[in-house]
Amino acid sequence: MVKKIYLITILLFTFAVKAQVGIGTNTPNASAALDVTSTNHGMLIPRMTQAQKLAIASPATGLLIYQTDNASGFWFYNGVAWMPFSGGNSWNLLGNLGTNPTTNKLGTTDNQSLVLRANNIETSRILANGNVGIGTTTPNAKLHVVGNSVFNYSQNFTSIATGNITTGTGNNPYVINNNSGCVAADSWQVTNTGSTYQCTGCTGNYALIDYGSSTCNQNAIMVIKLGAIGISSVNISFSYLYEEYNATDQFVVTLYNETTSSVVATLLSLNSNADTTFSNNYTVIPGNSYSLRFQYTGTYAAGASVDNVIVSGGNSVFTLQDGNQAANRVLISDANGNGTWADIASLGATDDDWRFASGSTTNDPIYRTGFVQVGNNKEPFQLLEVEEPNNLGQDTQFGFGNTEYFQDVQSEQSISHHVVPINNNSISLGSAANRWYDVYASNGTINTSDARDKENIKNLEYGTKELMLLNPVSYQWKKEQFGNTVVPEKDKLHKIGFIAQELQKVLPETVQNYEWKEINTTYQKVKMPRLGVNYAEIIPVVVKTIQEQESKLSKIEAQQLEIQKILNELAK
Structure with missing residues (x-):
């Protein structure tokens, strides 16, 4: 017994000194700590199930076992997780023999994506749901391609x-x-x-x-x-x-x-x-x-x-070269979904970039960016330009509905039907900043004055006193202009009227100093940059003054008759 212990001690001492162990050889390789040599035996490492492998506490990096169930084969611990050796089931760089498409596969067997890389950069990915992404890690279609735009x-x-x-x-x-x-x-x-x-x-x-x-x-x-x-x-x-x-x-x-x-x-x-x-x-x-x-x-x-x-x-994200490719071709498919390039002219179609066949709501309107020319092929100067093709600038019509239309008559525009505001008593023609120069009418202007539309009706208090305070003036406008033509001083017209600021002190109702403008879909009261005068509203004051003068004249005439009567009596 003592001899055996002594022998073991000698052997362990020898192993520790040499730091190498040789089994089946007295000269273990200098690069190996353990050199097993045999021509008729192998080396058997621990065999265990997957559950037993996972039960190993704090496995060391490089720990090797053979798993006997599930994905059986050699497994090693890489310091983070257990990894399998590919063994005989690996795909070789030069190809494989004896494969069976029903059992052999390239991919994952768990709920994980398959990623393909080149130069260590992801080029494509197949998700567990079968969606394929090229240039994207989150494909949302069976084939989802993302790349540089051109x-x-x-x-x-x-x-x-x-x-x-x-x-x-x-x-x-x-x-x-x-x-x-x-x-x-x-x-x-x-x-x-x-x-x-x-x-x-x-x-x-x-x-x-x-x-x-x-x-x-x-x-x-x-x-x-x-x-x-x-x-x-x-x-x-x-x-x-x-x-x-x-x-x-x-x-x-x-x-x-x-x-x-x-x-x-x-x-x-x-x-x-x-x-x-x-x-x-x-x-x-x-x-x-x-x-x-x-x-x-x-x-x-x-x-x-x-x-x-x-x-x-940039690079195109998709290229199909089937021999029919050419500039401005369209991709068409047959009944089986086979795609080929085709000339749009051969399909009997025309350029209809205005067509929109999806829906009719405001969320999917028909639109076109850039300038639009209707009726002529010359370069447009407005976002939407309509011109009669044979006689440029003459009698061009732009229609609304079945009958109404605008017509271009050289430097004027005419309209075929009545122009009325969409809402009663709420829309103005012109503004304080943009005024009409002249308004022509054969029957004058008519203001609605129906008593059924009025309230708080009172007798007018203005009359002779106020009318006598008015200061009629003649004047010329500082600037008269027709288009780009400025009227010279010698051709300016003399006007007659009132000064709005003076009139406002006497008859404030006839002077307008604010207007209603649409701001953020609602109308708001806005101070006008220039005062305006409603000359028609001065007429009632003139009428009231005439009535007052007529009443006074009637009294004077009555008095004169009485005086004449007295004088006639005295003359007898």
């Missing part, structure tokens, strides 16, 4: 009228910071005629700043509004020519963030001659609005031109 903007100035560029609308260019006093040619303008400063790439209409005076230096900025950009980077390209006169001249092009009012990048900063095409990529903040600014600063003897401005970027 941004495309081009400006070749063909849609802009030739002449000086002033303030534009939409994405039209506009000019700021022009030198005051410069002649027209010293501002950015759109032209299609040849110029010394026309760039090689400028064709058709293009933007130009050219000398126009021997004394006026140029300093003008042309701003091209790009609008909101929904992607993170864009490519900017344009054709340009710049010719300098001296070292103080400069042509600078910048990408400007309109949302943050800051310069993103300087694209060009030239003080030497150039005639070429610019192209480069720039990072932007998705959702912010941007513009391109072309600033020319120079002497009168030089110039610059710009054309073919293109800003584009």
